[in-house]
Amino acid sequence: xxxxxxxxxxxxxxxxxxxxVWNSVVMSLAxxxxxxxxxxxxxxxxxxxxxxxGTWKTxxxxxxxxxxxxxxxxxxxxxxxxxxxxxxxxxxxxxxGEK
Numbered sequence: 015x016x017x018x019x020x021x022x023x024x025x026x027x028x029x030x031x032x033x034x035v036w037n038s039v040v041m042s043l044a045x046x047x048x049x050x051x052x053x054x055x056x057x058x059x060x061x062x063x064x065x066x067x068g069t070w071k072t073x074x075x076x077x078x079x080x081x082x083x084x085x086x087x088x089x090x091x092x093x094x095x096x097x098x099x100x101x102x103x104x105x106x107x108x109x110x111g112e113k
Contacts, residue, residue: 024062049074
């Protein structure tokens with residue numbers, strides 16, 4: 015499995031609107047992509063920060079998703095709702111537990 019994260023920094027007064035933009039642009043497209051396992055969107059409303067966590071079968075699947083242009087579209091749609099450019103991070107699953 016391959017996991018990539020993206021931290022988003024939104025303007026507090028547009029936090030809910032920015033989250034909805036993310037959901038409509040990213041989540042809907044991700045679910046249709048080959049290799050998609052799960053997408054999570056964690057929020058800290060007090061700090062107007064969000065963390066998107068995408069899990070894919072392979073690194074290639076994740077990169078193919080990015081090649082759809084989704085990130086460029088998202089940045090355009092977010093426009094002035096963000097206070098700075100989102101920060102990508104790459105992670106590899108080492109341990110996983112479930113009940």
